[in-house]
Amino acid sequence: MLTTVKKIIELFKVRISLTITLCAVSGVFIMPHSNSFSLNQFIILIVCTFLSSASSSAFNQFYEKDLDVLMPRTSQRPFATGFFKSDSYWLFIFFTLLVISLSVAALYLNIATAIYLLLGAIFYGYVYTIVLKRSSIYNIVIGGLAGSFAVLAGSAAVNPMLSVPAIILSLILFLWTPPHFWSLAIAIEEDYAKAKIPMLPNLIGAKSSSYVILSQTILLVIISFVPLLFNMGFIYLSFVLIGGLYFLWKSIILVFETTKKNAMSNFFASFIQLGLLLFACIIEGLINYI
Numbered sequence: 001m002l003t004t005v006k007k008i009i010e011l012f013k014v015r016i017s018l019t020i021t022l023c024a025v026s027g028v029f030i031m032p033h034s035n036s037f038s039l040n041q042f043i044i045l046i047v048c049t050f051l052s053s054a055s056s057s058a059f060n061q062f063y064e065k066d067l068d069v070l071m072p073r074t075s076q077r078p079f080a081t082g083f084f085k086s087d088s089y090w091l092f093i094f095f096t097l098l099v100i101s102l103s104v105a106a107l108y109l110n111i112a113t114a115i116y117l118l119l120g121a122i123f124y125g126y127v128y129t130i131v132l133k134r135s136s137i138y139n140i141v142i143g144g145l146a147g148s149f150a151v152l153a154g155s156a157a158v159n160p161m162l163s164v165p166a167i168i169l170s171l172i173l174f175l176w177t178p179p180h181f182w183s184l185a186i187a188i189e190e191d192y193a194k195a196k197i198p199m200l201p202n203l204i205g206a207k208s209s210s211y212v213i214l215s216q217t218i219l220l221v222i223i224s225f226v227p228l229l230f231n232m233g234f235i236y237l238s239f240v241l242i243g244g245l246y247f248l249w250k251s252i253i254l255v256f257e258t259t260k261k262n263a264m265s266n267f268f269a270s271f272i273q274l275g276l277l278l279f280a281c282i283i284e285g286l287i288n289y290i
Helices: 002-011 014-029 039-063 089-108 111-132 139-143 145-158 164-187 189-195 200-204 206-223 234-256 260-289
Strands: none
Touching: 014 039, 014 145, 014 164, 014 260, 039 089, 039 111, 039 145, 089 111, 111 139, 111 145, 139 145, 139 164, 145 164, 164 189, 164 200, 164 206, 164 234, 164 260, 189 200, 200 206, 206 234, 206 260, 234 260
């Protein structure tokens, strides 16, 4: 029973789905305070975002089982090992979860929120998983829009009209994805080569990729300060400065010494940078709400 629960958690990529949900939450708090947005709506947003992300993540594993079995990092996933049989009823379950999440979001929040959640699921489940992953170097670049749409879903739950702060935060999420995944791609370059997935390091080499990662990180760090022009304050500045400089430093180290160890270190540094930024948005938003 415990093993089955662990496999279900792995199937729905709970950690990734929680990260996407955190993006949606940050989208809520980057918006100006609104008395019309209730706690119940906030909880509904969290549940709907998590379910929509989990359903597309599970579909990703269902569709990619032939690739997952080739790479040590993913070879123990439930469909790759055969722990769960890849029967068609799984597709019905994933589709049902997605429809429920979108329907609840449309009914209890607004249509705009549901549309952004749908776009996130489409870009991850279809555009990234089916169309781009096996064929294009831009696979993770476009796939990263899933996080960007989660931010827009969160902001739309407060106000369906697009706002500049929400657009900026969604851009930050979009810029964060390439250096994050390309760092991982350097660390496990052989895995992607074995699966014939066209990741940047496999096409231009690890050293050249490290320069691209550094340039992307510099751009990301610069853009991450733009929300200070709107409703972010000192806490946001402090968190973004610490996280941005740390990520930038690790990216510089990767350029000077392009090893798998430093690539993995940069990969984890990206998590720290993003986590500090999102929590800063939430803390600043909470202060504004209070």
